[in-house]
Amino acid sequence: MKLTASEIAKITDGKIIGGGSEIITGANGLNEASKEDISFLSNMKYLSDAINTRAGILFVSEDCDISVFQNRAIIKVKNPQYAYGIILSVIDKEKIESYKPQIFDGSYISDKAQIGQAVYVGSGVAIEDGACIGDSSRIFANVYIGRNVKIGKNCIIYPNVVIRENVLIGDRVIIQPGVVIGGDGFGFATVGGKNQKIPQIGRVEIGDDVEIGANTTIDRATTDATRIGKGTKIDNLVMIAHNVQIGENCIIVAQAGISGSTKIGNNVIIGGQTGIVGHLKIGDNVMIASQAGISGDIKDGQKIGGNPMSELNHSIRVRALIRKLPEIYQDFKNLKNKINSKEE
Numbered sequence: 001m002k003l004t005a006s007e008i009a010k011i012t013d014g015k016i017i018g019g020g021s022e023i024i025t026g027a028n029g030l031n032e033a034s035k036e037d038i039s040f041l042s043n044m045k046y047l048s049d050a051i052n053t054r055a056g057i058l059f060v061s062e063d064c065d066i067s068v069f070q071n072r073a074i075i076k077v078k079n080p081q082y083a084y085g086i087i088l089s090v091i092d093k094e095k096i097e098s099y100k101p102q103i104f105d106g107s108y109i110s111d112k113a114q115i116g117q118a119v120y121v122g123s124g125v126a127i128e129d130g131a132c133i134g135d136s137s138r139i140f141a142n143v144y145i146g147r148n149v150k151i152g153k154n155c156i157i158y159p160n161v162v163i164r165e166n167v168l169i170g171d172r173v174i175i176q177p178g179v180v181i182g183g184d185g186f187g188f189a190t191v192g193g194k195n196q197k198i199p200q201i202g203r204v205e206i207g208d209d210v211e212i213g214a215n216t217t218i219d220r221a222t223t224d225a226t227r228i229g230k231g232t233k234i235d236n237l238v239m240i241a242h243n244v245q246i247g248e249n250c251i252i253v254a255q256a257g258i259s260g261s262t263k264i265g266n267n268v269i270i271g272g273q274t275g276i277v278g279h280l281k282i283g284d285n286v287m288i289a290s291q292a293g294i295s296g297d298i299k300d301g302q303k304i305g306g307n308p309m310s311e312l313n314h315s316i317r318v319r320a321l322i323r324k325l326p327e328i329y330q331d332f333k334n335l336k337n338k339i340n341s342k343e344e
Contacts, residue, residue, distance in 0.1 A: 001025055001026065004021055004022060004023060004024070005024065005057050008057065009075050011090070012075065012083040013077065013078075014059070014075040016074070017073070017074045018073050018074055019057065019074070023036065024037065024087075026091065030053040030055065031049055034056075035054055035055070035056045037054075038056065039057075039059070039084070040059035040080040040083065041058060041080060042059075042061065047068070056073065057072075058074055061078070061080055062077065062078060101118040104123040104141075106123045107121050107124060107125040108126045108127065109125075110129045112130055113130065114133070115127075116132075116133055117135045118135055119133050119135070119138070121139050122139060122140045122142075124142040125144075128165070129147050131145050131149045135153045135154070137151055137152070140158050141159045142160050143158075143160070143163070145163050146164040146165035146182065147166070149166070150167075150169065152171035152172070153171045154171055155169060155173045158176050158177045160177050161180075162182075162183075163181045166182070168205045170207045170230065173212075174210075174211040175212045176214040177214050179212050179214065179216050180217045181212075181217075181218045182203070182218070182220045184200040184219065185222055185226075187200055187222050199222075200222050201220075201222070202220050202221025202226070203220055203226075204218055204225060204227075204228075207230030207231070207232070208231070209230055209231045210228050210231065213235040213254065215236055215237050216238040216240070217239050217240065219240065219260075221243045226240065226241075226245075227245050228240075229247040229266065230249075232247070233252070235272070236255075237254050237255045239256075239257040241258060241259050241260040242261070244259075244260065244262050247264055247266035247267070247284070248267070249266060250267065250268045250269070250270070252270045253269075253270060253274075255272055256270050257275050258270075259278035259279075260278040261279045262278055262280045262281075263280070263281050263282065265285070266284045269286070269287045269288065271290030273290055273291045274290065276294040277294065280294065280297050281297045282294070282297070283300035284301070286298050287303045287304070288304050289303075289312055289315065292306060292309055293306070295308065306318060306319070
C-alpha cells in the first residue's frame with residue numbers, strides 16, 4: 001500500500017486536519033507505529049499513547065479535541081476503528097492479490113473438475129471429480145476438496161483445509177487453516193450394547209460472506225443439510241454438529257459447541273466456550289454470554305448467561321453471590337450458634 005493522507009481521508013470519508021501529502025505504506029498500533037504507518041484512537045484511555053505515537057497519521061472521532069496533537073496529521077471520522085479497518089482491508093487485499101492466478105505443480109485436479117478464471121491453486125491441493133471452483137478464488141497448499149463440492153467466486157481457503165463431498169460454499173467465503181467441513185455427524189444407535197454407526201449422507205451449505213476460523217469443524221447432515229447463513233462469522237475451534245441451522249449475520253466465538261439439529265436465528269451472538277444442546281430453537285437477535293450452558297429454547301431478543309442458563313442480569317447476580325458464599329455461610333453459622341445458645 002502507498003497512499004497519501006488525502007487519499008486515505010477520501011477512502012474513509014474523513015476530514016483531514018494538519019496534513020495531506022504524507023505517504024503511508026502500512027498500519028500499526030499506537031506504540032508500534034512508525035511515521036509511514038497509520039494508527040487510530042477510539043478509546044480515550046489510550047490518549048497518552050496517541051499523543052506520543054510516531055504514527056504519520058492518526059484516525060480520531062469527530063468529537064475528539066485535537067488541540068493535544070501538535071504537528072501531526074489527523075483524520076476525523078465517525079468511527080476510528082472502522083476507518084482503520086478499511087485501511088487494513090486495503091493492505092489485506094493487496095496481500096491476497098499478490099498470489100497471482102496459477103496452478104502449482106504437485107497439485108491434483110481431476111479432469112472432471114471445473115476451475116474458474118483467475119484461480120490460484122497452491123501445491124499439494126487435491127480437487128476431486130465434479131468439484132467446481134469459482135472465479136478469482138484462492139486455494140492454498142494442502143487443501144482437499146471432495147467430489148461435487150461447489151465453491152463460489154473470490155473465496156479464500158487457507159492451508160490444510162478439508163472440504164468433503166457435496167459441500168456448497170457461496171461467494172467471498174474465507175476459511176482459515178485446519179478447518180474441516182463436511183465430516184460425518186456424530187450419529188450412532190446403541191443396539192444390543194453396541195454403538196452402531198448411522199451413515200451421514202447429507203451435506204453442508206455455507207452462504208456468501210461467511211468466515212470460518214482455524215480448526216473449526218462443521219459436520220455434514222445425516223440427511224438434508226447443515227446450513228450456515230450469509231454473513232455469519234465463526235471463530236476458531238468451534239464445533240457445529242449435524243443438521244444445525246444457523247441464520248444470517250451471526251457471531252460465534254471460539255470454543256463454542258452447537259449440538260445436532262439446533263436452529264439458530266439471525267443476528268445471534270454466541271460467547272466463547274458456550275455449550276448448546278441439540279434440537280433447540282434460538283430466536284433472532286439473541287445474545288448468549290461466554291461459558292453459558294444452553295439447555296432450552298430462547299425467544300427473540302433475549303440475553304442469556306450462566307449454567308444452568310438464565311436471563312443474563314439474573315445470571316450475573318447469581319455469580320456475584322457465589323463469590324460471597326463463604327461469608328454468607330459463616331454468617332449463617334454464627335446466627336445459628338446464637339439461636340442455639342439462647343435456647344439453652
